[in-house]
Amino acid sequence: MGTTIGEVSRAESCIVADTKWTIVRMIPESSFVSPSTKQPLTKTPDGSALLGGPGERYPLIEGIPQLLVHSGQAQASGESQAYYRDRASEYDRGIEALFAMLLANEEQTRGEMFAELEVRPDSRVLEIGCGTCRDTIHLLDMPIDVFAGDLSLEMLLTGRDRLRRAGKDTSRLRLFCADVMHLPFADGFFDAVYHFGGLNLFPDHRKALEEITRVVKPNGRVVVGDEGIAPWLANSQFANILQNSNPLFRHRAPLDCLPVAARQVACRWILSGSFYLISFVKGEGEPRLDLDVEFPGRRGGSHRTRYFGKLEGVSPELRGRVLDAAAAEGLSVTAWLEKTLGRATRNVARDGAGD
Incomplete structure (x- = not known):
């Protein structure tokens, strides 16, 4: 039994198959909030848009909410949108070439990255910059709710076609169009957030990582990564060849942009040291200290x-x-x-x- 994305706001049905009951759940429209005010959105009676405060109307195009904040923000994101609009049709071929040239197994690599999310059954996971759903298609194999968003509607439509051709059950998936700088979700809405392959293009790494962390529950996990040569390979011919073809490989892991709430931070380099992968757990505020432990020695004090x-x-x-x-x-x-x-x-x- 299948349903199309955005077909209903929420439904539950039961199917009898080999004496087992299968529950098909739909993710509600009410999961989204205003990307500007973070207040709940409501669906119009005709199902064509989501409404927020005065002047806030976010259309649903083929069931996909367009949750870019105001026209000014959409214009500011225009360069990135144009970039992906031009590349949507060739993006998949480029990804296939990338894994081939790095002599890597794409499915195995993505599976290893997903493992760092440490998700449990029925977790709610956000995938940012899902592109043509090359990661999403594997996330849907897990018993979790997936929210997959991208700045480009063209990429999302291409990704949705991929999922349909693969026969994936999308009842636990919600596609949406939004900007990482203004995520349309309440604080602590997700158990984990995943992003791979677009971080270098974010206009403000610090703000983006703060916003990503905002929507994760305390003790939830964040996993992000992108092109960036490992430091020990910086002057190698390997690095020079990659950077000659794609300047994005000159980027470095933005560890200095992580929020102070990041705990258990790990950074490793994958795909032969050509991509960085950062993972961390969300804590609360700055790390704690016992300020009153007395120090030994001549200076003393605490x-x-x-x-x-x-x-x-x-x-x-x-x-x-x-x-x-x-x-x-x-x-x-x-x-x-x-x-x-x-x-x-x-x-x-x-x-x-x-x-």
Whole structure:
């Protein structure tokens, strides 16, 4: 039993086959929010568009929501859209040539990348920049809900045709058109996010990775990668040959653009060291520290006293006398300062109370 993408907002049906019940689930339209305000979207009665706040109307073209934010944003993305519009028909041939020239098995390589998502049954996974669905077709073999988006409608339509020709069950798939800088999903909506092959073209790596991380649940995983020669191969003939044909191989893994919430970060190079693959787990905020652990040694103190308790305007001469006085009493500098300043402030408070 099959359904077309966007045919219904949500349905569940049962099929009797060899005495087993099979549940066919549809992903609801209400999964999407406004890419601008992050407020829920509603479907028009005629099913032709999704509506948000005043002036927000996102058409559904062949059932695929067009969730680019306003006309200004669409114009800003025009260069990338034009790039993929021109390449949609030849994209697949280029990918096949890439794996062939790198002497790599495409299906095996993609399977190894998916393994880093560590998804469980019924997980909700976002694939960004799905292109012609070369990865999506394999993700659909897993018992998960897949949201696959791309900036280019032309690429999505080509990908949907691929899935139909392959006879894939798309009841747990939702295709959509959107920009990674303005994802149409609520915070923490996904268990994992996957993107491979377009990161180098994102206009702002830091903002894109922050937005990707925003839509992942705490402890959810992010896996992203793209062209980028491994550092130890930077001056090799291998690198020079690849970069001569495709300047995108000059890019480097944008580790400095990861959000502070990234935990368990790993970066490895695949496909003979020609592509980087970054994976991490989403934490909450910056890593934690126990600020009050006391350090041994002459300086002493803790992170709290060293960072938040700095004294301003101390001359080198006075600092030297403090070091000598602390050493003479066998105390750390921090312990000596706390003792001496504490005594002094108590005396000031006492004398002031006696006035």
